[in-house]
Amino acid sequence: MNDVANEQLLQRVENFLTNSSDEERHLLSTIINGFSEKQNGTYTTYLAALTQIKTRFLENGDYEVILPIQPLIENPLKIVHGGMTATLLDTAMGSLVNQSISSDLAAVTTEMNVHYIKPGVGSHLRCVASILNKGRQLCVTEAKVYDEKEKLIAMGTGTFFIMKRPKK
């Protein structure tokens, strides 16, 4: 039965491609890449897979997330959608907090504030998050977003609530 579903889906993809633009083909290619990378464990969420973020700890303990700019994340003005910049900030701050606490705990965002400073354009956005204070139950963080020329384009702060990780 899956084979049939696959065949139908493949047919729809083929139809879509027939009238597709270069941009659309490029996007679909990125999406298929991302999904394959999620299958092999490179990404834990579809959102990360689609947006192709790259993450790492910096030497000073800060956490860096790089977000390639692609049409998928742009608004009608052809700049990065403010919501995607917020997603980048939340991802960087939240990942940092969750990696700084015991594995039986989970941190969830309770509040986030974002200042948009310059339009998000160019090849990528780079976000660097750091912890301002880690309490027993609340953690306050800040993060800055730079463009490919290292110009500050956004700044955010967040409050995270730390709780027992829900049992699976």
Place this chain on the structure above:
Amino acid sequence: MNDVANEQLLQRVENFLTNSSDEERHLLSTIINGFSEKQNGTYTTYLAALTQIKTRFLENGDYEVILPIQPLIENPLKIVHGGMTATLLDTAMGSLVNQSISSDLAAVTTEMNVHYIKPGVGSHLRCVASILNKGRQLCVTEAKVYDEKEKLIAMGTGTFFIMKRPKK
């Protein structure tokens, strides 16, 4: 040459589908639907097409955006990613402001604040945005996000800067 590219891409889609889960096929199906709807003008951005948002004005002048919940927008805890809730809020507030100003003007987010109140789960999230004050250059808005049971799950405020729309 496009034909070849299409053929290669189609081959990669086929390979991906061979090992795909129901969830992955469902997602790809949604994406292809969204892209087709963008081609025929239903959506103006890929992000809106992928997330399948539905928008409308309410009778009192508020603006509503409905976001179906799907694995694409979930975080590793299987609740809506905070960044996607922020995207929903920014989309609702920004769309409302942009539709309330002269067509030669454009409004960009300068600041957004989000309070996360309950986990985003269920069939969809519904966001309702309203304008608190519209000045000549700054517009302040608020928006609330409800789940399928009409429980408040997030609240946001935003400041928008109104400027001459860039010439194309």
Place this chain on the structure above:
Amino acid sequence: MNDVANEQLLQRVENFLTNSSDEERHLLSTIINGFSEKQNGTYTTYLAALTQIKTRFLENGDYEVILPIQPLIENPLKIVHGGMTATLLDTAMGSLVNQSISSDLAAVTTEMNVHYIKPGVGSHLRCVASILNKGRQLCVTEAKVYDEKEKLIAMGTGTFFIMKRPKK
């Protein structure tokens, strides 16, 4: 010994009054009134006494704080200092939360966001606070500030953390 200190202080007050303006005398008069009212229990803090706020619950459960406008709380542009508007918001939201929890608990502000919409001028500012969500440990509130003509001049949101009240 207190008598002496009193006498010296009274002498300094007298010297100050000799060169004082109407505004300064009016201010000192307000301050002495406020301090006396604090002595007889009308106010619990000097700040409330000096700023002469009046508080009450509204019928719908919201909480109202009225702040008379006087030179004491103005900035160099002769409008209410943004910090005093923030104080009004924090007082209204915090008082509401603290009165909605058990007497062995205390709520402290963990985060506040303020939008300044119009200049604070006229006879007074009126702030109305309401609770958006009350969880076991976090409470999210919003509040709006109106001028004497009931125009919205500021809007704020706050997150409060609820903890065991420290033993005296």
Place this chain on the structure above:
Amino acid sequence: MNDVANEQLLQRVENFLTNSSDEERHLLSTIINGFSEKQNGTYTTYLAALTQIKTRFLENGDYEVILPIQPLIENPLKIVHGGMTATLLDTAMGSLVNQSISSDLAAVTTEMNVHYIKPGVGSHLRCVASILNKGRQLCVTEAKVYDEKEKLIAMGTGTFFIMKRPKK
């Protein structure tokens, strides 16, 4: 006629002092000092005079404001009132912006976000503000508040709108 008013006011001050506590006398003394310093130009607002803030530019261009802790600015829990911490942040950020623009311009706060991290206790609070971005019409700033032991107790960000200074 002013003499009579002065005499009556002085009588009320005397009555107040008769039943006053050490704390109350100390407060009144601070207030009279502050008002005198405002008369001789040390302070431009009553609020600054009462709270006895000290301001200066640091070598790197940041702006520092020191706020002595006194009962006047405490909440019922005997820690600095969150509104006064917000006032400190707004004063530091706003003063910095206003001193960084042409004298025919004025900057007003359009939005401020405050994270409260630790209770404000000890001898004083020290706030350091810096400019994140200065545009033609909007300026984004951040500021941190430390206690006497240089522990971070609060953090804030602000957006300022720059306009022609109103003619007197």
